Amino acid sequence: xxxxxxxxxxxxxxxxxxxxxxxxxxxxxxxxxxxxxxxxxxxxxxxxxxxxxxxxxxxxxxxxxxxxxxxxxxxxxxxxxxxxxxxxxxxxxxxxxxxxxxxxxxxxxxxxxxxxxxxxxxxxxxxxxxxxxxxxxxxxxxxxxxxxxxxxxxxxxxxxxxxxxxxxxxxxxxxxxxxxxxxxxxxxxxxxxxxxxxxxxxxxxxxxxxxxxxxxxxxxxxxxxxxxxxxxxxxxxxxxxxxxxxxxxxxxxxxxxxxxxxxxxxxxxxxxxxxxxxxxxxxxxxxxxxxxxxxxxxxxxxxxxxxx
Amino acid sequence: xxxxxxxxxxxxxxxxxxxxxxxxxxxxxxxxxxxxxxxxxxxxxxxxxxxxxxxxxxxxxxxxxxxxxxxxxxxxxxxxxxxxxxxxxxxxxxxxxxxxxxxxxxxxxxxxxxxxxxxxxxxxxxxxxxxxxxxxxxxxxxxxxxxxxxxxxxxxxxxxxxxxxxxxxxxxxxxxxxxxxxxxxxxxxxxxxxxxxxxxxxxxxxxxxxxxxxxxxxxxxxxxxxxxxxxxxxxxx
Amino acid sequence: xxxxxxxxxxxxxxxxxxxxxxxxxxxxxxxxxxxxxxxxxxxxxxxxxxxxxxxxxxxxxxxxxxxxxxxxxxxxxxxxxxxxxxxxxxxxxxxxxxxxxxxxxxxxxxxxxxxxxxxxxxxxxxxxxxxxxxxxxxxxxxxxxxxxxxxxxxxxxxxxxxxxxxxxxxxxxxxxxxxxxxxxxxxxxxxxxxxxxxxxxxxxxxxxxxxxxxxxxxxxxxxxxxxxxxxxxxxxxxxxxxxxxxxxxxxxxxxxxxxxxxxxxxxxxxxxxxxxxxxxxxxxxxxxxxxxxx
Numbered sequence: 001x002x003x004x005x006x007x008x009x010x011x012x013x014x015x016x017x018x019x020x021x022x023x024x025x026x027x028x029x030x031x032x033x034x035x036x037x038x039x040x041x042x043x044x045x046x047x048x049x050x051x052x053x054x055x056x057x058x059x060x061x062x063x064x065x066x067x068x069x070x071x072x073x074x075x076x077x078x079x080x081x082x083x084x085x086x087x088x089x090x091x092x093x094x095x096x097x098x099x100x101x102x103x104x105x106x107x108x109x110x111x112x113x114x115x116x117x118x119x120x121x122x123x124x125x126x127x128x129x130x131x132x133x134x135x136x137x138x139x140x141x142x143x144x145x146x147x148x149x150x151x152x153x154x155x156x157x158x159x160x161x162x163x164x165x166x167x168x169x170x171x172x173x174x175x176x177x178x179x180x181x182x183x184x185x186x187x188x189x190x191x192x193x194x195x196x197x198x199x200x201x202x203x204x205x206x207x208x209x210x211x212x213x214x215x216x217x218x219x220x221x222x223x224x225x226x227x228x229x230x231x232x233x234x235x236x237x238x239x240x241x242x243x244x245x246x247x248x249x250x251x252x253x254x255x256x257x258x259x260x261x262x263x264x265x266x267x268x269x270x271x272x273x274x275x276x277x278x279x280x281x282x283x284x285x286x287x288x289x290x291x292x293x294x295x296x297x298x299x300x301x302x303x304x305x306x307x308x
Numbered sequence: 309x310x311x312x313x314x315x316x317x318x319x320x321x322x323x324x325x326x327x328x329x330x331x332x333x334x335x336x337x338x339x340x341x342x343x344x345x346x347x348x349x350x351x352x353x354x355x356x357x358x359x360x361x362x363x364x365x366x367x368x369x370x371x372x373x374x375x376x377x378x379x380x381x382x383x384x385x386x387x388x389x390x391x392x393x394x395x396x397x398x399x400x401x402x403x404x405x406x407x408x409x410x411x412x413x414x415x416x417x418x419x420x421x422x423x424x425x426x427x428x429x430x431x432x433x434x435x436x437x438x439x440x441x442x443x444x445x446x447x448x449x450x451x452x453x454x455x456x457x458x459x460x461x462x463x464x465x466x467x468x469x470x471x472x473x474x475x476x477x478x479x480x481x482x483x484x485x486x487x488x489x490x491x492x493x494x495x496x497x498x499x500x501x502x503x504x505x506x507x508x509x510x511x512x513x514x515x516x517x518x519x520x521x522x523x524x525x526x527x528x529x530x531x532x533x534x535x536x537x538x539x540x541x542x543x544x545x
Numbered sequence: 546x547x548x549x550x551x552x553x554x555x556x557x558x559x560x561x562x563x564x565x566x567x568x569x570x571x572x573x574x575x576x577x578x579x580x581x582x583x584x585x586x587x588x589x590x591x592x593x594x595x596x597x598x599x600x601x602x603x604x605x606x607x608x609x610x611x612x613x614x615x616x617x618x619x620x621x622x623x624x625x626x627x628x629x630x631x632x633x634x635x636x637x638x639x640x641x642x643x644x645x646x647x648x649x650x651x652x653x654x655x656x657x658x659x660x661x662x663x664x665x666x667x668x669x670x671x672x673x674x675x676x677x678x679x680x681x682x683x684x685x686x687x688x689x690x691x692x693x694x695x696x697x698x699x700x701x702x703x704x705x706x707x708x709x710x711x712x713x714x715x716x717x718x719x720x721x722x723x724x725x726x727x728x729x730x731x732x733x734x735x736x737x738x739x740x741x742x743x744x745x746x747x748x749x750x751x752x753x754x755x756x757x758x759x760x761x762x763x764x765x766x767x768x769x770x771x772x773x774x775x776x777x778x779x780x781x782x783x784x785x786x787x788x789x790x791x792x793x794x795x796x797x798x799x800x801x802x803x804x805x806x807x808x809x810x811x812x813x814x815x816x817x818x819x820x821x822x823x824x825x826x827x828x829x830x831x832x833x834x835x836x837x838x839x
Contacts, residue, residue, distance in 0.1 A: 054644035056651075101826045108581050111647050112776050113825045116818040119773055123818075127811040239769065243655050246648055281663050287656025294649045295633045320638055358726065378729035388730045396723045407720050410713065411732035458732070 009258060016163055028155045032162050032228055034268040039166040039221040041248040041260035042173055047214035049255035050177050052190030053102065053207060057114030058218055058245050060121040063237035065091040065219025066226040067125065067132055074141035081144065084223040091219020092212045099211030103204060122237035137233030144227055162224055169217050174257050176213065186210055247290040253302025262301055309334045309462060309493055310355065315364030317354045324350045326517035332462065332495050337488050339504035340497045341538060342514035348497040349391065351514065352464050356388045357381045383411060387455035391466040394451045397440030401431055401450060404439050408454035420457040428453060445476030452483065462493045469500045481507055501539055513538055549806060552685035557802030559687055562695035564794035566753040567771055568778040569702055569787045570746030576722040576785030577742040580630060583650040585775065586768025587657035588618045588747035592754025593763035594665060597672050607675035611755045618751025622744035629653060631736060661765035674759035694756045701749060702791060718742055722785065777821035783834020793832065
């Protein structure tokens, strides 16, 4: 790992402890959600940044995880700890299924198919009342058991739980992407898929793996979100979610994993911070950032200062 | 008329031209030959503005044109004939010619297209056919006819004989020679060395992105080294 | 039964006009620039806002509102290529990187939609219809406003196709879509054609937005559902084939309209996406498009 990455992670780690040391309910709220978005952004980067399969449907997997976890806990009384696993598994399974047809598509066709899929998920969430509660969504389900009761202490504990899960997940993803042959395969596929095949890399297997991992961790983020916010509605599957995730990754730096984490924390902090200040321009800033960074800073924050 | 001096360039990060220079005097036919990958087509594309040179000087009639867009260079009287796919295959023969006259007035366009039909009656017969349905030789001729509509002073041709039957090669080169007699200058990239040596006033040999030799066809044929390296082992000049 | 069929058929036809205004522009932009304009719906919304501004704020007649929407979105559209797409193209140096342009227009979409939210607020703005009254066709009744949309679509799209077919500049646009290198060799100024085409495409959406404003109301996100549906339509018709998009628009609108007879209406929207996904898997080039190499 580069020095830059080490320093950044150390700084992020330090910042992560802040809400614990200086517990302010609003800060905790923003921090917890920002960390969840960091996981979501990292999971998108695995598929789109590392493996080059640009997906516009990430919100769909996020929603699948959230709904599956919430429904499991509400209707089947599954413990939230297990519910996280349920959400992640279901999202991963659907992601794997998506991977098969996606094998044959490239470029914007893949992006559009994934967008269509996410829209279908959103429509189902909106209209299948029995399963998803329709526009009102799923609520009234319990969150993680065993956490302290006081309002502030509860939030702090929740924050720590989320951080623990996210850090663990990102560590796993990082390990896969940077330290295993799978990661090398991902990057080979991104650079030149035909070449990768001629070099004997089983591109099918690795693309499917990327889809499954990416959507699985997105589903995990969805489960965390469900248990944290205690409400899951069709909004989570909207294109705005995907848009925000893509913005975070582009901002942080495609294909670096730690870049998107940083990008998510900063962008979400900016987004919510601006909203708190009463500015309506928060999403405008996100759109602006996406455009400027795609054109001028393709490597994102991760690439700043480094020559192309 | 056209001058390239010490041109460096390529695609993206791939350097193809290291130092290429040549001159096309007014009204002359100049050839470029050399092994595959030498950068011949790249040089032509750079001269016409499809690629921007990384270094070096490109001048047309003394005016610098390096970095200008192809349509700007075209408007200064230069025509470009691609090696393959230069026509609009999904458009009719007639529409291709109309597009050839994009930069001139409607009256001029009509007159010029009538000239083409007069000179090549079989294009008139086929004018509603899709250009892609013509044979290889007919397509090449159509491309040349189209380029002539705006009365260029210089034509850049990328392997005009590629993939053509011998009788079409003869026809194309006879046409080019006739056009040259009327004052049209040409810079021709060729793999078919015999064809270009027969008509060129001067030939440049490009190898690995830089000049290896230049001279008249007679001088090229006269040099054993050049004959062996670039003209093949044939001794029948 | 036949009456129902006829009724839904007519409703589908009328809806098709709107889809066509949207999808043809989108397909044209892709065909010429090779860019999928995710922000297309925002120009639809802007058209609605311009109509609102003209009619409700400035008390100008409805027709002026529509004209203003057309001109306004056209001028705004002229800025997109030179300010956003051209710089990205310069950086990428001609390597086709479709998804990156998608991300760029996604950013533009977010930027425009949230700008509208910031400037005009999120309220649903009401715009009076440009024409009032209802046409009674026996089996069904169609408001004159909806018929206006269909009529406008017919007129504008006929003009567009005539332009592409007969006018020298239209020929140039087609040439650029077919073979941009050869087009340049003909003396065609690529940046100019790109900017012009994009502006034309989004202006069509802007007119649609102005005409639909009385029916949909005006709010920042009004165009987005249409955008996604338009993706499905253009893929069905063949991305880059405006005529295909025209046909596909009516195929989808009529299918959606008729589907209400067999499935609950909330699931209508699913049809377009299901069709798109099937199309992408089975025949990515759509019904009328050229073969896709990727």
